[in-house]
Amino acid sequence: MKKTKKIEFRVTLTEYLIIQKKAKETGCSTSEFLRNTALGYNVTYKLTEEEIEVYKELNKFADNFRRIGNLFKLGDTTAVKETAVSTALLIREHLNKLI
Incomplete structure (x- = not known):
């Protein structure tokens, strides 16, 4: 299904960096990581x-x-x-x- 809606929210610099790091560790984009987390999907760590x-x-x-x-x-x-x-x-x- 095509994603047409956009959600924006503010975070501190520290929160931003943590979210970026966690998204990178899982191999997801930031959007994908936050969407999966918010929807309660299992976000797994991607091995290097x-x-x-x-x-x-x-x-x-x-x-x-x-x-x-x-x-x-x-x-x-x-x-x-x-x-x-x-x-x-x-x-x-x-x-x-x-x-």
Whole structure:
């Protein structure tokens, strides 16, 4: 449906900056953010590319730990050790990027 009506209201500079920041964090325009908020719609946070990459890496770690658990259940201690060491090295590599 075409939006034809306009609503204006005044805010302080601080309120304006907060609204702008929150709208940007959700990936919405200011109008879309305020409309969704006023109508009670769920306004979700939009992940940045960097955050998406972090989640992908965490998913790899989770897969490795699942593999370790499965190998441990099977009693394959050699594979458990190898997988645990490779996972630890992968984690260390990523932690070193933060330093």
